[in-house]
Amino acid sequence: MKKKIKKTKSIKLNYIYNVSYQILTLITPLITAPYLSRVLKVEGIGIYSYTASIVTYFVMFAALGTINYGNREISYLQNDRQNRSIVFWEIEFLSIGSVLCCLAAYSFFILFINHKYTSLFLVQAFTIITVATDISWLLQGMEEFGKIVSRNVVFKILNILFIFIFVKSPNDLLIYVGGLCLLELASNLSIWFYVPQYINRPNFKQLHPIRHLKPTIALFIPTIASTIYINLDKTMLNEITGSPIENGYYEQAFKIYKVALSVVTALGTVMLPRIGKCFSEGKTNEVKKLLYKSYRFIWLIGCPMCCGLIGVSRNFCPWFFGHGYDKVPYILMIQSVLLIIVGLSNVTGVQYLITTKREYLLTRSVCIGAIANFIMNLILIPKFYSYGAAVASVLSELLITIMQFYFVRNEIDLKSVLKSSHKYIIASLTMLIFLLLEDNYLPINFVGTVILVISGCAVYLLMLIVLKDEMLKELIP
Template sequence: MSVAKNYFYNVIYQIVILIVPLITVPYVSRVLGSGGVGVNAYTNSIIQYFILFGTIGISLYGNRSIAYVRDDKRKLSRTFWGIFLLKIMTVIISYMVFMIFMNFTHSEYKTIFLFQSIFIISAAVDISWLFMGLEDFQKTVTRNLMVKVIGVICIFLFVKTISDLWKYVLILACSELFGQLTLWFYAPKVIDKVKLSLYDIKRHLMPSISLFIPQIATQIYLVLNKTMLGALSNTNEVGYFDMSDKITKMSLSVVTAMGVVMLPRVANTFAKGDMKKVKDYLSKSFDFASYLSVPMMFGLVGISAEFTPWFFGPGFSKTGTLICVISPVIVFIAWSNVLGIQYMMPVGKVKQFTISVTTGAVVNFILNILLIRNFQSLGTALATVFAEFSVTAVQFYLVRKDIQFKHMFVDIWKYLISGVIMFVIVRLIGSDLGVGFKTTVTQIIAGGLAYVIILCLFRSSMNKKLIEVVLRKVKIVKS
């Protein structure tokens, strides 16, 4: 299946991820309030540590390993079962540690923690890495679409008051588990049953652990933010930050969808020894990431003042400020996704990738300690921005001898100027129309059109390619 088609499927899913929160977040934030939202975010952040230690980098390793052997069904089957059984063992150990944690903790959220632990079980049976390594994104997208729709319906049916927080958590957790189980219906078509020795399982342990180390570091500044904020501040502040983080990551998901698609493709190309093609993929992917992430950053800052009040409802005014502060991470993560996930990981530069994300984790941890007590969620937002910047900066430094950056930054000035002009237009519309749903829709449409038109004037090659693709699709539909 082509990169374009895989990206199309992944973007469909990412668009659904965008739409689902647009439907549920305004409802959930009003029903559960910042406190309820904060409790969910705080307890889930702790559960993520058990998932992280249970999966020890196996999913990422599995994706890459399947891509290496996908042309040989016997090797593919042996690799799959070896990796899967290893993960079952490590997740069981992690769940046992979780039960010990539950026995000794005196948290008021014990029931919520138990429902959140279903996510650990989901991680054990997750085989999405198999289909990603095979570049079969249609199955994972179809499964996720179905699960998301069912989840949304259940939230509106059963979550009515703040006392229904446990129902909200249970719906999210069961939806995840159900989604993972449905993928097993497709597995027999691509893998065979094979006899395994202990070696077939053990041989995947150390390579998985080598990918586990950077995932620990990444998790620190993705999840520890909320854990530290909850511990050093309060769950209301976690709620404010969680909502701003969700909106930013929703926007970013369309950009990082390319990373999920490109990792197995680059890994397979690297396995064949075609480094020229690997670098060509990298250059095009980086330009595409810049093309999308720059306007998203400016656009998010531009709409936040009029968007936050109607979307989140009363009590979330601070979230608008946090969105403005945290929005630069869209560009930083887009770039580090290309350099780290699409290049460093597939070509085996795991050590360099580990250094970059460990740097980000250290920066994030130190700044959280220094800033949270005085600035609360604003401090966490600032720590996140500096952490993501440091990850990207270190990655640029570490791959400087492998890649010619001048080819990747040829059109960046065009994106920045177009983004600034788009921001001015969006702010003028917001100031004139005021708070409201229609204002936000008008700002997004006008801003998007302005960005594309200005890039046409600048003769952006990426802009031209994408317009041509859209026009071809329109002609096909009409015919």
């Protein structure tokens, strides 16, 4: 009976769960951003953005490729508790080993490299420790997204309360960073209560963690490249401009973009275990069918969110972040294009190449994209500062997406993928024109933004109804 339940889990419901999970993960900075932008000021936000970008490199090495790898491997063993338990403990012990190595390197970094932000770096060591405690990949592989969400809600509420109670001035930056790190650690530890439902106790004689090292490194390399060029923008902005203020602009726009992106790419986390299960069972046609649905979904969600951010950013950002963040709306407009580009590469790279065990193609595309991003940052940041960093990200991500499409050109009908976009592009551009015209007559405040969002959604949905879109009918119960 249990096997049937596993086979019939709703992709739509799991997508809703995962969107909720991703949004809740990022919703705290959004809820608290107006408050923090006024309390910590643009310089404080920029300092945190810079130090966090450095720490992220160590976190990246600590994590290896265990998140996507663990998700995939558990998805292959949804109906095999014994082998699932062995794989789980092997991956987890491998993760603990990598975290210990990275903590040693991080200690060297703090002790022997002189920094004016040493106290912030010390506190953020807990961020590295959280990697070993993060086993969300177990529940993702089992397609149990509801349990991840329920755990996340509690800790995000605690996070919000902590910020409003304890962060009162620019001098509280260290308290703010320390609270974020400790709450994240507690959140990860809480998910361990679910482990006995799916995993047996470890039999150390059966465990061989090192056998997972090579495949995790295969997934780790694209993670390195991806993380580097995402954080490289922030690191290079600070190093080239010599001011944390440009980082502050970029960080605030990036927060909004990341929330929107989480909605677009959340389907990838849901589809990876489902596609992995079909692939392990040899259902090639079912894999292709799911992929085409994923591409169409990216067009359905990505196009309106891209145009929507462009249309509302000038109204939204001034009242949301307060004075001193004049560049943010325009950086956000540039980054909004990434919602479509990254969404498409997420389907090709994560849902298809990883699932079909061709990580080397993903690695190749992302590494070239990272190199291109570094070169473009060197060219664009000195001239255009945070605008240049945003443009460099768009161009490098576009290069990655084009390369991945080229790799799968003989397996996936790219004309069909592109052709499925036309209704969503027409509807989204119509919405954008409406929003730009409407924005001229609305006040720059919360009410004005709400009116823009509601009217934009209404125009987009109305256009899809007029165009008789089939996917919209499938999503609406």
